[in-house]
């Protein structure tokens with residue numbers, strides 16, 4: 001155990017174990033393990049029969065996800081473990097603290113027997129439970145228990161296991177909002193005046209104030225955003241019309257070989273309760289429609305913080321056709337002033353794909369699209385209880401039988417295979433075309449739309465920075481392993497709104513009149529520039545992980561500009577900029593510099609102007625990759641001496657943003673190596689030191705799966 005700042009001892013890692021017959025417990029436990037890693041816990045994942053790989057004497061924090069099979073029996077991949085557990089004597093596990101999530105089905109007599117027995121046995125062996133046992137019922141839908149159990153596990157786990165924080169803590173501004181305002185007032189007064197004049201001129205020549213582009217010298221900012229040969233144009237993109245072609249769904253093959261026509265299906269979930277009437281749904285929809293015409297949200301959606309209706313100021317495509325990923329930079333503008341910091345993010349409420357909505361309407365023979373708009377039609381988690389509901393509404397007997405089979409205990413394997421296709425709601429309707437579900441039931445059984453989050457890439461200190469947010473993202477469109485094209489919700493929507501621009505093309509005001517509902521998501525960790533501006537900043541962000549760092553760099557450029565101007569007013573002593581601000585070092589990674597070096601021009605300019613002390617590139621698919629280093633962690637290794645100097649002599653802070661998997665782990669390991677190699681730490685001490693830095697917000701990570 002490791003004593004923490006608050007004196008509570010915590011384990012240094014977490015072990016997630018599972019027992020699963022048909023794959024549910026396995027995938028749930030894997031998801032817990034992956035989420036734990038994303039949240040900065042060191043976590044391992046084992047099937048229970050591999051118990052010998054676990055050092056039971058040392059294990060201090062265990063999470064079990066176990067199902068029950070047969071007649072209250074443990075799954076096959078836990079039987080060896082079960083025997084081992086029976087043989088253990090006395091208080092064999094005095095140090096262990098554990099949590100158990102059981103999966104079962106109330107249609108069986110021995111509901112969640114494995115979980116219950118495991119709980120009792122662990123207590124007998126001296127282990128103690130640190131979190132209430134969860135028992136999920138496949139009859140009503142596992143997710144009803146599993147989702148909240150996992151959600152509430154994290155805060156409890158934080159008291160059990162040490163972690164490197166990855167979600168944002170309270171923001172700590174370099175300048176307070178008041179200071180920002182005062183400085184802006186003084187320095188920008190003239191510029192703001194010019195800007196207002198400019199806006200008045202444009203307003204005078206524009207008939208609609210809503211469609212008016214924020215003329216905050218937009219062309220110059222767009223140019224600043226763009227690669228040098230960008231073509232800037234104002235969009236003539238056609239607006240979404242009612243003539244969108246309905247999408248076609250994919251019929252999914254279901255293997256019925258295990259369906260024995262003589263035996264009956266058991267373990268069927270209960271049909272979800274019907275609470276919503278069509279009258280409610282219609283009134284909900286009319287409210288939504290009213291809101292929608294105002295550019296607002298469906299009425300049931302609670303925006304986590306104040307909602308802004310933003311215009312799309314500009315869009316630019318940052319990558320050419322032959323790049324692996326299509327990356328867009330988008331700038332949104334709004335009329336209110338908003339206080340935020342580089343490192344903050346914003347959420348967007350994007351609508352369902354219009355053609356998908358139309359496909360569903362056509363399939364269910366419904367006209368009123370407002371009714372279907374607020375529910376999530378893209379598929380991720382198909383629920384057995386919903387399939388059971390659809391079976392009740394299938395006109396065709398063969399389809400009804402297939403749906404019942406998928407929802408039953410006997411069809412467990414086929415259900416998992418079906419779910420692996422990630423079917424959209426339209427795919428389900430296409431697979432079972434005779435299903436005609438009443439609209440109210442569709443609305444209440446599908447989950448609501450979710451916001452999507454993006455890191456802000458600009459600074460509030462820049463001109464009109466408090467009235468615009470920029471971001472950069474890869475458009476999510478991919479081929480599912482089964483050969484189906486799948487796409488995200490928000491990124492293709494924004495891409496389509498701007499007419500799917502080619503590389504190097506930048507469009508201002510691409511969707512006149514289109515208002516995008518969005519809200520600020522302030523940092524919850526201190527993933528902001530250090531309060532002490534003299535502290536060096538080491539930024540590690542390959543791919544779109546560089547997004548918040550572009551905000552950091554613009555902020556620092558503005559801070560330097562403000563100081564420079566201050567140097568030129570009044571009679572005080574001149575200050576050397578490099579003495580006022582610590583070094584900023586960026587480690588950026590891409591595949592090929594000609595294809596996906598995002599924000600290249602800005603990075604080069606920042607480096608030339610001294611804002612960025614050094615840009616370190618890692619390129620993974622170029623011939624000289626061996627010279628440069630393939631991944632950011634390779635380049636970190638090459639620069640290890642310099643990094644150690646910044647850390648040991650100047651108290652530098654480290655920021656990592658991007659993929660929670662390989663990259664974050666590789667970087668973490670490399671930082672440990674640096675501490676060992678140059679700082680003389682033992683490996684274990686180096687790990688502890690990094691954890692301490694994470695607690696002190698000197699080592700910050702903003703990661704995604």
Ligand SMILES: Cc1cc2nc3c(=O)[nH]c(=O)nc-3n(C[C@H](O)[C@H](O)[C@H](O)COP(=O)(O)O)c2cc1C
Nearest residue numbers: 020021022023024025067070072104105108111112
């Ligand atoms: C053949 C079979 C027998 C089952 N027996 C039980 C049981 O005795 N008690 C129980 O609570 N659940 C029982 N279940 C339900 C499963 O535990 C439940 O469907 C669980 O989600 C399966 O998880 P898994 O895929 O990880 O094995 C049984 C399921 C099957 C297919």
